[in-house]
Every structure is written in structure tokens, then in C-alpha cells.
Amino acid sequence: MGSTPGDIFVHRGIANLYTPGDDSMNAVLMIALINFKVKHIIVAGHSNCVGCQTALRSSMLPPVPETQAIQRYLKPLTQLARAMTTEDGPPSLDLLVEENVAQQVRNLLASQVVQDDWKRRGQYGVTVHGWVYQLENGTIRDLGISQGPPDSKPGKKILPKLF
Ligand SMILES: [Zn+2]
Numbered sequence: 001m002g003s004t005p006g007d008i009f010v011h012r013g014i015a016n017l018y019t020p021g022d023d024s025m026n027a028v029l030m031i032a033l034i035n036f037k038v039k040h041i042i043v044a045g046h047s048n049c050v051g052c053q054t055a056l057r058s059s060m061l062p063p064v065p066e067t068q069a070i071q072r073y074l075k076p077l078t079q080l081a082r083a084m085t086t087e088d089g090p091p092s093l094d095l096l097v098e099e100n101v102a103q104q105v106r107n108l109l110a111s112q113v114v115q116d117d118w119k120r121r122g123q124y125g126v127t128v129h130g131w132v133y134q135l136e137n138g139t140i141r142d143l144g145i146s147q148g149p150p151d152s153k154p155g156k157k158i159l160p161k162l163f
Pocket residue numbers: 014015016046048049050051052
């Protein structure tokens with residue numbers, strides 16, 4: 001990416017999930033946006049995600065009370081997998097990985113932290129992107145769902161400068 005040390009601020013979590021009540025991640029986002037004035041948040045999912053595999057498996061079983069940490073943590077993802085299940089069966093793992101990235105992008109866009117950033121920085125506020133990292137060949141797929149603040153000028157591409 002042509003970046004130097006300190007350019008990229010990383011937060012890792014199982015299956016790149018974001019929920020509004022996750023204050024560990026809210027704190028990371030606040031430091032990133034307020035202190036480091038980060039301009040781009042990238043939700044980077046990846047192929048063969050074990051978190052997504054686990055949620056997909058749970059979604060195929062009858063619902064049970066979430067007694068384990070991993071079940072509680074993955075609940076929104078298990079619900080997403082259930083919602084994507086049709087009469088033809090459950091979604092493929094690749095599809096769930098992709099839809100999960102899109103859902104987390106939507107969750108971030110709706111979050112208090114991002115909404116506050118847009119109020120504070122106006123058209124220069126943060127843009128949220130969704131990517132899937134293909135482990136098999138080391139490539140990154142941009143899902144094309146990037147969204148910035150309401151007043152940001154579409155077509156004014158800032159991202160390529162990063163690379
Ligand atoms: Zn994963």
C-alpha cells in the first residue's frame with residue numbers, strides 16, 4: 001500500500017463485526033477519528049473466515065440459547081446467515097463473508113462515532129469502505145460500497161492517493 005509505519009491503525013476482531021455496544025471498538029474509532037484524524041475506515045473481511053464459518057454452521061441448526069462467548073459474539077452474524085437462507089439452502093461462505101462486510105459498513109455508517117465525525121468534519125469526514133481479502137491469491141476486492149459524509153463530493157477520489 002506504500003504506507004509508512006503509523007499510517008495504518010488496525011483493529012482486529014472475529015469476523016470484523018461492529019455493534020454499537022462494543023465500547024472497545026468505539027474507543028478505537030474515537031482515537032482514530034479524533035486524535036489521528038483518520039479519513040478512511042476499511043472493513044476488511046477475508047475468504048475462509050472461521051468466524052463466518054462458525055456462524056454459518058450455527059444458522060443451520062435450530063436456535064439455542066447463547067451460553068458461550070463465541071455464540072453471543074457471533075449472534076448478529078448467525079442472524080444474518082439465517083436471514084440469507086432461502087428454500088435453496090444457506091448462503092455460501094463467500095457470500096456470507098461479503099454480505100457481512102456490507103452489513104458492518106452499514107453498522108459503522110449508522111454509528112454514533114461516525115455520525116459525530118461527520119458533524120464535526122462536515123464534507124471532510126471519514127469515508128467507510130468494504131473490502132474482501134482473498135487469502136488464496138493475496139488479492140483485495142473492493143466491494144464498491146464506499147460511503148462518505150452526505151456533503152462529500154462524489155467523484156472526488158481521495159483513496160488512490162493512499163497507494
Ligand atoms: Zn475471519
